Amino acid sequence: MWDQRTHTELFGVVPARISYALPADADGYRASGPYRNDTVSATPVRLATGETLTVDAVVSNNGGEVGPYNATLTVDGRVVSSAAGELSPESERTVRLSHTFERAGEYTVGVGEETVTVVVEEPAEPTVSAVSVDREQFQVGQRATVTATVGNDAAVPANGTVAFTRDDESVTQRAVTLAPGNTTELSASVELPTAGTVRLGAGAADPVAVTVVEPTATDSPATSDGSGPGFTAGLAVVAALLALLARRR
Structure with missing residues (x-):
């Protein structure tokens, strides 16, 4: 087999022969937008709308x-992106072509004669797998810190809100966005206005029961540090008795 130079000497210059191909590996496909900026698999490519x-x-x-x-x-x-230029003989170049998918569906994406399937879905719902509370017992009026472990088991990003509950009633929400396969923790401060056993939860995970009690006398600020109205009144009585004794003397 002769080389290009020999072929040129015998038959003249070979004209440019331009060809186009999809990436050879997953590093050539990247998803970006409101949820992530990362490479994606091409078997098939899975995206969320937007x-x-x-x-x-x-x-x-x-x-x-x-x-x-x-x-x-x-x-x-349908052509949605293009890139033009010139290429030297016996060489190759990588050019980046992009398209934003606004609607769910299954699409055939092509470069040259090669194609790949792209499946677009609405963002998945984040799921709560576990709930924890910072302690087991509280006083009326205190606040509990509730922590939810949130994950995304779907093949597309998750986007939504997690509701934190007190006795199955939603009291606050936290927004969350997660790439496929990722987990995170969200926390919320929940007020405890009444005594009794209170169930604190988040999402569809099992809630945690905590005990809420009324403050005892020793917990009162008026008696805990030796100050307050009762203490001041006692001092006044003692002062009056001392003054009366002084006059009698």
């Missing part, structure tokens, strides 16, 4: 002359 897919298309020139290229990204046969 995300942008960026494809590292490969442009090759297998000819013997510099040639122009016009790489295009198609969605169901």
Whole structure:
């Protein structure tokens, strides 16, 4: 087999031969937008509505002359992104082509003669797997710190809110966004206005029961530090008795 130089000497210069291809591995597909900025698998590509897919298309020139290229990204046969330029002989270049998917559905995305399937879904709902509380007993009027472990087991990002509850009644919410396979912890401060056994929860996870008690006399600020109205009144009585004794003397 002769080389390109020998072929040129015998038959003349080979013209530019431009070809286009999809990325060879998953690093060539990236999802970005309101939920994440990360590479994604291409078997198939799974996105949430509102995300942008960026494809590292490969442009090759297998000819013997510099040639122009016009790489295009198609969605169901419609051109949605393009990149043009010139390419030296016997070389290749990576160009980035992007498209934002606003609607759910299944699409065929192509570069040149190659295609890949893209499945677009609405964002998943975040799920709460466990709930914990900072302690087991409180006094009336105190606040408990409730912590929820939140995850996303779906193949697309999760986006939503987690409701924190007191005796199955929602008292506050926290917004959360999670990439596929990720977990996080959310916390909320929940007031405890009445005595008794109170169930504190978040999402659909099992709630945690805590005990709320009325403050005892020793818990009162008026008696805990030797000050307050009772203490002041006692001092006044003692002072009056001392004055009366002094006059009698």
